[in-house]
Amino acid sequence: MDYRLDPQVLDLAKSVTGCHGDEELGQKHLGKTGSTVRNYRIGKTNPPIGVLMVLRKLTGRPLDQMFLPIATPVAA
Template sequence: MIRIDPEVLDEARAIYRLSSDEQLAHKLGVSGSTVANLRAGRTTPTIATLMCLKKATGRPLDTLVREIEAPAA
């Protein structure tokens, strides 16, 4: 499973000088709950969200995410 590295969200907030995840959500064009779910690792980021974060941070795509093992069924 692919999950966003929460530090990337913090970095984007700092770059944009935003004080909340709600403001970051608006900047990324997603809902506040989406950013909260990304931060908590409950959802997989979309390509569009990754591209926005790549543009904001200047980081390569592979450094924006981390791969975690899916829970055993």
């Protein structure tokens, strides 16, 4: 089973840091562009471990609770 970052983690990080958008969160706290953070949000890419560690520190959310499973279609 595949996993993706739970977008609520990014929302919580924005809330605790006072950031108003993905661009601001990415630039001020994650060292990433807004486009990269949006890709994390929609599940196009997953953040590297360094970004996950920053998100964990900002949110207090354990790493194992930062991800959602992605349903894999069953072959017919």
